[in-house]
Amino acid sequence: MQDNNNRWILAAQCPSRLGTVDVVTRFLKEQRCYITEQHSFDDRLNGGFFIRTEFRPEADGFDADAFEAGFAERAAEFAMRFELTPPGRRMPVVIMVSKADHCLNDLLYRYRVGQLPIDIRAIVSNHPDLAPLAEWHDLPYHHFPITPETKLEQEAQVARVIEETGAELVILARYMQVLSSGMCERLSGRAINIHHSLLPGFKGAKPYHQAYDKGVKLVGATAHYINDDLDEGPIITQGVEPVGHTDYPEDLVAKGRDIECLTLARAVALHVERRVFLHARRTVVFDR
Amino acid sequence: MQDNNNRWILAAQCPSRLGTVDVVTRFLKEQRCYITEQHSFDDRLNGGFFIRTEFRPEADGFDADAFEAGFAERAAEFAMRFELTPPGRRMPVVIMVSKADHCLNDLLYRYRVGQLPIDIRAIVSNHPDLAPLAEWHDLPYHHFPITPETKLEQEAQVARVIEETGAELVILARYMQVLSSGMCERLSGRAINIHHSLLPGFKGAKPYHQAYDKGVKLVGATAHYINDDLDEGPIITQGVEPVGHTDYPEDLVAKGRDIECLTLARAVALHVERRVFLHARRTVVFDR
Amino acid sequence: MQDNNNRWILAAQCPSRLGTVDVVTRFLKEQRCYITEQHSFDDRLNGGFFIRTEFRPEADGFDADAFEAGFAERAAEFAMRFELTPPGRRMPVVIMVSKADHCLNDLLYRYRVGQLPIDIRAIVSNHPDLAPLAEWHDLPYHHFPITPETKLEQEAQVARVIEETGAELVILARYMQVLSSGMCERLSGRAINIHHSLLPGFKGAKPYHQAYDKGVKLVGATAHYINDDLDEGPIITQGVEPVGHTDYPEDLVAKGRDIECLTLARAVALHVERRVFLHARRTVVFDR
Amino acid sequence: MQDNNNRWILAAQCPSRLGTVDVVTRFLKEQRCYITEQHSFDDRLNGGFFIRTEFRPEADGFDADAFEAGFAERAAEFAMRFELTPPGRRMPVVIMVSKADHCLNDLLYRYRVGQLPIDIRAIVSNHPDLAPLAEWHDLPYHHFPITPETKLEQEAQVARVIEETGAELVILARYMQVLSSGMCERLSGRAINIHHSLLPGFKGAKPYHQAYDKGVKLVGATAHYINDDLDEGPIITQGVEPVGHTDYPEDLVAKGRDIECLTLARAVALHVERRVFLHARRTVVFDR
Incomplete structure (x- = not known):
């Protein structure tokens, strides 16, 4: 600010x-x-x-x-x-989502009130569910369904949107598809994902259920650049939240939403304010 | 209290x-x-x-x-x-250490000022280094060296101290030896270990170095009951600390000391106040 | 949940x-x-x-x-x-706002996805600004302007909405008017306010500017029941956020928004789940 | 580090x-x-x-x-x-205490293991209680009793120790006497105090009891440079800890000890690493 x-x-x-x-x-x-x-x-x-x-x-x-x-x-x-x-520059971005809307809703709010210097050029999803949210914010929404067979094709559609809109950053706001190697390479250093665990713990699917099974007393979220190695890209920032025995898996999912939103928004802010430097498998972050 | x-x-x-x-x-x-x-x-x-x-x-x-x-x-x-x-009961404990003294020093301070309702019956170590600290607190210190060949023998010595002192809890305050299966079983549910990472991330040796290599932005500590599966025992409590690119491995080691002390002391307090219940691979913790 | x-x-x-x-x-x-x-x-x-x-x-x-x-x-x-x-009961509430929309936006999101068991019956404001937000969520919005001369009259209008909608809880989501003694009494124990400071520090107007002037290194928010003594009602929960020398007053305002939203939402959840008990000037909170 | x-x-x-x-x-x-x-x-x-x-x-x-x-x-x-x-320089310090030993114990531990680049030249107290602790660490301990009548005299004794030892920093590690204006001025910018509340809340005596009476849900500690205005000196850093209805005043006192120790040690580290700049009534802190 x-x-x-x-x-x-x-x-x-x-x-x-x-x-x-x-x-x-x-x-x-x-x-x-x-x-x-x-x-x-x-x-x-x-x-x-x-x-x-x-x-x-x-x-x-x-x-x-x-x-x-x-x-x-x-x-x-x-x-x-x-x-x-330059002062006041808003970085052009494309946001990718699936069905969960909490991170998108949070980003759109910050965008709307001018708290994040981004210019959302498009929202892309493999599901139609979040179109109304995009519409209320007057933002283009592209529904590109995906199947194992059409993955590369769908990614080509996504890539075209990114290119045509001039997006410099892609935000994966709980996009629940694994990107292909080619897509990862193409977006290297300019795609931020939010994973709903404290990486390197609980990689892969259903991390809150993994966390419940393990009986941890803290859950968290990790915002990282994507790379070809799933959930292994350079970490930008992480957030954490205490949990206990009364939290069943569905409670962890609910509790985790806030920390996912905050962690992703924070990572995006750090990136667009040019506070993050990629260096090998790590980041240098000049935080405020 | x-x-x-x-x-x-x-x-x-x-x-x-x-x-x-x-x-x-x-x-x-x-x-x-x-x-x-x-x-x-x-x-x-x-x-x-x-x-x-x-x-x-x-x-x-x-x-x-x-x-x-x-x-x-x-x-x-x-x-x-x-x-x-009963009111004011102090649980008899044995503390096991190696060379690092921060957790021991912290426990001894809390013990001395009456902040932890424990009765330290003995300190056991595979090294002689921390004997002076025990001496200043007027506590018996047993130095039982260990080699791969003498492991079971040494554990028998330790077991004898535990038995003879009537210890109901064993606190592994950065004891750097892996206990044998037999010893784990014998101490099941009554031995608390502090591991210097946010388990399940970074099990095993040198977790801060692992954390540095991975480039995480949070490090932590996990207090858990030991079981036969290394660093997999039921978790009692976890603590966390933000870190950044200026923290080299030796800085993580230094920064981690505080959170290790606090997390272990907290777990011991929860246990001796009967706030922790073991249930399968998890714990129920009635925290204040 | x-x-x-x-x-x-x-x-x-x-x-x-x-x-x-x-x-x-x-x-x-x-x-x-x-x-x-x-x-x-x-x-x-x-x-x-x-x-x-x-x-x-x-x-x-x-x-x-x-x-x-x-x-x-x-x-x-x-x-x-x-x-x-009973299970699944949603408490009828009225939300009061002025111009700032972050807390309202946050509550509406949680309401929409079913994360807060409340039934929003009306939104009341002394300004027209947030009507579109209410409209998108299909909620009635009452604009009751206020001047020093019309205060009691306006409060009567508000009271009528509360009564007619059967609201059991009034949420002051950054409502920037001091309620009269009569209104405070009428809403005693059933109106939650969010104050943007760590009470009892920085009561009254512009707490972030007060915090900046004092040079504190932590800012926070306090959710409390209102009473007749401004910013002195029984505290339900408080949140906190580190700040530093690079944070000018407008940065504190921006940074504080997240912690205000989280703290207010948390207080409302605690209240509607019947976890809060009022007792003299204090609260007993059976948190999860 | x-x-x-x-x-x-x-x-x-x-x-x-x-x-x-x-x-x-x-x-x-x-x-x-x-x-x-x-x-x-x-x-x-x-x-x-x-x-x-x-x-x-x-x-x-x-x-x-x-x-x-x-x-x-x-x-x-x-x-x-x-x-x-220069590299490895240890700043000469004098520590002032009264009867509470937690902050002193913590500083001495960090000093002994080389975690704080300080050179403790003397410990000064208005009570004899902590002499044994100083002795175990082989540090000179000066017991200068104080009464309202002998305050200036006692401060002259303290000042002499500071001068003769060449101390560049005075650490008030729960020294429970208010310093005179003259002493404050003499030590301006080179005396750090720990106050056991989140200033500006709960200035003066018995802050934990004040906090209990107010029913706050967070307590904390503030490390600040002293000045002539009691508990109003420029803040270096603050720490915080959640509390609840089960915490009676004596529990707050006990819980607060950890956060006091950590906050004071952190402030001292920031100061001796030359990360703190005084500027009018505020500080600029270049934290790691």
């Missing part, structure tokens, strides 16, 4: 090397950009440097294209990848 | 059947015992009835033996097992 | 006296009602006995009226007030 | 002005210092810039004196105050 009117974000990562912070901060000063918040981290064990800077141009007429072109020259020397995000 | 001066505890369990609560509460009334707190639960899925009652005898000269004998007759009809605990 | 199909609730309170539990449990057994969950508590400092029982009639043709009449006779001896709640 | 062997910390603050980050990072690069972690923040509402940098000199023979002298020249232009902390 904060004063978004003139808050730019520069997020960058590169191999570790002397001068990585300096190349960013010196350029910003030269461009008369005032840094309001900055985090940097160097991963001593896995290698890799990560930086996120919020800044406010002090001079009038800040030229983003010129900034990017100028910084690209400096960054090249460090093999630094970077992304500049 | 509350007013322990005259607070008796009656804990019981039996198969589900009409009248299970009544048989307890009617007897208490007949004995002129005033119930100050009561919980009961019937497990619809796994079967089984559980009840815990705190009461205060209203008449002078409460006779515990007569009470037990009288109630045993009534309970028999329901195949009800029960336990009566 | 649980198996609601045949779960009755008996909640009762009375002055402390030997036999208070027995009078309940014995009657239930006589009526062939199986107790699935029970909590009782005797308040040693403030006096007072409280009991909540969930039970399942074992015989066919359970007659609630006969049960109530029969139990009333027994209860009279103990000056015991009680309430019997 | 982390690889402390060669981790230097540079912490600085100054009025907001273009180039504040650059002046730090450029100098570090020139000195061939590799930044492993950095946070900066500019306080838009209250003014003020804050930066904390962890770095590792890449060249052999890093000269701290030369570094400080060189940086002082650059910093002067920005009216920047800064502090350079």
Whole structure:
């Protein structure tokens, strides 16, 4: 949140090397950009440097294209990848759902009141059930049914929506289908899933029933980037909730809804505010 | 703790059947015992009835033996097992440790200030390191070294201490040896272990290193009764702590210490206050 | 939640006296009602006995009226007030709001999916803003504007809606008007308010701005019964959220929304499931 | 934590002005210092810039004196105050206590196992009770009794110990005396107190009893710098714990001990790792 009117974000990562912070901060000063918040981290064990800077141009007429072109020259020397995000930018997203509506409902509320800087371009589902919810929010809803035989075909339909809408992020808000390897690869680093357990515990189907059988005293949810290895993608954030002997499996399902919503919304916020960096099988998260 | 001066505890369990609560509460009334707190639960899925009652005898000269004998007759009809605990009773315990001292230090502090109603009869270790800590608290310390060859022999030494001290509970406060099947069976339902992960995630050795490798955003600890299946015994309670990308494995180890101490101490308190009921592979916990 | 199909609730309170539990449990057994969950508590400092029982009639043709009449006779001896709640009963409620919609939206979602056993009879507001939300959920929305001069008049309108709809509970879901003494008295014990601070800290207006000025590191929300003393009514439950130096007042407002929703929804669930007992200026809450 | 062997910390603050980050990072690069972690923040509402940098000199023979002298020249232009902390430095502290020993015991444990980079130079108390604990840890213990008449005299004794031991931080680990204005001023910014409530709720004496009377459902602890206004000093961190109707005042006292210990230890760690910046009546905390 904060004063978004003139808050730019520069997020960058590169191999570790002397001068990585300096190349960013010196350029910003030269461009008369005032840094309001900055985090940097160097991963001593896995290698890799990560930086996120919020800044406010002090001079009038800040030229983003010129900034990017100028910084690209400096960054090249460090093999630094970077992304500049203008104030108030809303990231285009597509949301995928099945029948459960709690995460979708929660995302739509945050979207509607402007709490999440996203621009929902479409909602895609393998079921027709949540169309009315999309309709009330005036959002396009695509019902693409799926069977084992038509999986790749259906995924091609989904991919087309993602491409045509220019979505930069796909949110799997309790989409209950396993994506194919090809789809996972295509969406690598830009698809966030919510799994209803504290991974790596209770992977796969019916995690609350698994949790009940095991008799755990905490249940939780994990938001992670998808990859080809089911429920094994890099974790962004996790939430947790105490449970007890009076909670039967259906109670765990009910209790878990809140923590799923909060965890997914939090992960999406972290991602769209450029606070998350993917690095091998892990994430660096510059949380507030 | 509350007013322990005259607070008796009656804990019981039996198969589900009409009248299970009544048989307890009617007897208490007949004995002129005033119930100050009561919980009961019937497990619809796994079967089984559980009840815990705190009461205060209203008449002078409460006779515990007569009470037990009288109630045993009534309970028999329901195949009800029960336990009566007098006010201020301190359960005799043996604590087992290896080299890490944080859980032991924490238990000894709570013991010393009277926060845990336990009577520590002995501390047993496969290493000599923590003897000075025991000594400062005036507690007997037994150093029984162990090798793969002498495991059963060493366990026999431990068993002898448990037996001779009359310990009713064994607390494995970061004891880093896997107990044999025989020992597990012998201690069934009366040995609590602290495992430094959110089970079922990260069983076995070096769970914090496993957690680091996986990149989780929450670590935790699990207090459970031991059984023959390593790190699979019935869970009593679990604690959790957020972590991030700046936490290297050694940081997780350091951060985890607090939550291990709190989780183990909490499990011991629940057990000695007769709040925990074992039922198949799960627990019923009447928490405050 | 649980198996609601045949779960009755008996909640009762009375002055402390030997036999208070027995009078309940014995009657239930006589009526062939199986107790699935029970909590009782005797308040040693403030006096007072409280009991909540969930039970399942074992015989066919359970007659609630006969049960109530029969139990009333027994209860009279103990000056015991009680309430019997049939399975699946949805408590009639009226929700009061102003302009902020997050708590209302959250309650409506839980209502729609059946997560809260309430029957929303009307939504009342001093502003027209939230009418569309009510409309989408097919709920009557009453816009009763208020000025300092028309306060009592407006409250009479509100009171009429409450009465005509048979509402047993009024939920103040961020209703930003102070109720008059008369209205507070009329709604005593049946109106729950959500205040956006950890009471007793930051009473009154703009608590998040007060929290920012004070530089606290935790903000929270408090759900309480209203009484004549502003923000001083008996507390049902409280929620909390960490904050930091990067959180400006508007960030606290945004961050606080989630915890307000969760805390209010939790308080309403506790109330309608008959888990809350009012006793002087405090509550006894038999949480799950 | 982390690889402390060669981790230097540079912490600085100054009025907001273009180039504040650059002046730090450029100098570090020139000195061939590799930044492993950095946070900066500019306080838009209250003014003020804050930066904390962890770095590792890449060249052999890093000269701290030369570094400080060189940086002082650059910093002067920005009216920047800064502090350079060498790897493994243990801050000299004096701990003040009364009779309650839980916070002291906790700090001593962390100190003994090297979890807190502090060097405890002395323990000061207005009571003799905790001398044995100090003795077991081989630490000097000064018993300075206090009466209303001898307060200033006693404080002079305390001040002498602080001065003679070179303590840079005074930890009030449940020291139950209100310090005089003079003493507060003398210790401004370098004395941390733990108050056993969620400030600003329940200031002053017996906060747990106040909390019980109010019927709150959460209790907590607040670690703050002391100032002349009792329990109003800038807050560093706060901890919280759920409570319920079964918790009588003495239970709150017992339950609160853990959260007091954790909150105070956490505040001390944040302070000695130079993560806390004082700014008017608030703190900026660059937490991990």
